Amino acid sequence: MAQLQPLIKAPITHSQIVRYAGASGDFNPIHTVVPVAKEAGLPDVIAHGMLIMGMAGQAITTWFNHDQIKNFSVRFQKMTFPGEELTVKGFIKEERDDLLICEVEVMNENKERKLAGTFHVSKEEKNA
Amino acid sequence: MSTVQNKVGTETKPFTFTVERGKISEFVSAIGDSNPLYTDSEFAKEKGYRDVPIPPTFPTVIDMWGGADFETLIALLEVNPLKVLHGEQSYDYKKTICAGDVISAVMKVVDQKEKRGMKLFTLETIYKDDASETVLLATSVVIER
Numbered sequence: 001m002a003q004l005q006p007l008i009k010a011p012i013t014h015s016q017i018v019r020y021a022g023a024s025g026d027f028n029p030i031h032t033v034v035p036v037a038k039e040a041g042l043p044d045v046i047a048h049g050m051l052i053m054g055m056a057g058q059a060i061t062t063w064f065n066h067d068q069i070k071n072f073s074v075r076f077q078k079m080t081f082p083g084e085e086l087t088v089k090g091f092i093k094e095e096r097d098d099l100l101i102c103e104v105e106v107m108n109e110n111k112e113r114k115l116a117g118t119f120h121v122s123k124e125e126k127n128a
Numbered sequence: 129m130s131t132v133q134n135k136v137g138t139e140t141k142p143f144t145f146t147v148e149r150g151k152i153s154e155f156v157s158a159i160g161d162s163n164p165l166y167t168d169s170e171f172a173k174e175k176g177y178r179d180v181p182i183p184p185t186f187p188t189v190i191d192m193w194g195g196a197d198f199e200t201l202i203a204l205l206e207v208n209p210l211k212v213l214h215g216e217q218s219y220d221y222k223k224t225i226c227a228g229d230v231i232s233a234v235m236k237v238v239d240q241k242e243k244r245g246m247k248l249f250t251l252e253t254i255y256k257d258d259a260s261e262t263v264l265l266a267t268s269v270v271i272e273r
Binding site (some may be wrong): 009010016019020022023024025026027028029030036039040048049050051053054055057058060061062066067069070071072073074075076 | 151154155156157158159160161163165176177181183184185188189191192193197198209210211212213214215216217218219220221224
């Protein structure tokens with residue numbers, strides 16, 4: 001199983017989460033309004049799962065050509081809070097005819113896994 | 129009769145979204161992705177794209193800004209917004225979507241189950257281009273804890 005170059009991200013900030021809320025259009029206040037997060041029983045706001053998947057997507061299109069990504073699936077496993085430093089890791093699991101079967105995971109500095117997923121990469125480029 | 133209302137088959141209104149360069153640029157900037165493929169259309173064209181392509185998770189922008197935003201989903205599923213979590217997300221890319229494309233989509237509840245006192249909804253979204261060709265499929269699992 002070949003390991004791909006890990007992508008190390010800067011620590012998540014409240015501002016980044018607010019920017020992601022605006023960019024993505026997901027204004028669930030649990031991500032941006034601390035009193036709402038507390039009402040939900042959380043110590044602070046949580047990052048959007050899709051922001052973490054977006055970071056995994058960033059890594060994937062660094063490792064492979066954008067055009068060759070066929071599919072991308074993840075399971076969200078743990079919440080992410082401001083201050084956490086995430087690393088995206090990828091592995092080529094197997095080679096099947098014209099396809100690479102790969103895995104991706106996002107961990108924090110304490111090796112807590114936030115997301116685990118798979119993606120398939122075509123060996124041939126498609127027409128954009 | 130079950131007290132849990134079954135949402136399978138419920139869907140959003142069809143929605144349309146025009147993919148804009150500025151929105152792609154804002155999105156990758158929030159993620160912290162500086163790949164010029166998403167921001168420099170000349171660079172993207174040199175690489176063989178019609179214009180800057182969307183990054184892998186951009187379809188969420190099409191949903192949220194197009195017509196399936198958080199409030200719409202909460203109303204559709206009739207769940208408590210303080211207890212909602214995103215469990216899974218999956219994309220099946222059929223054709224490259226680039227800036228300038230006009231995408232139409234509908235989001236539909238295709239499965240619902242109860243697990244350890246939590247409700248799990250599976251939502252499927254089909255995205256089509258202006259020639260009505262399917263360009264992308266998305267599946268997500270939304271959990272009410």
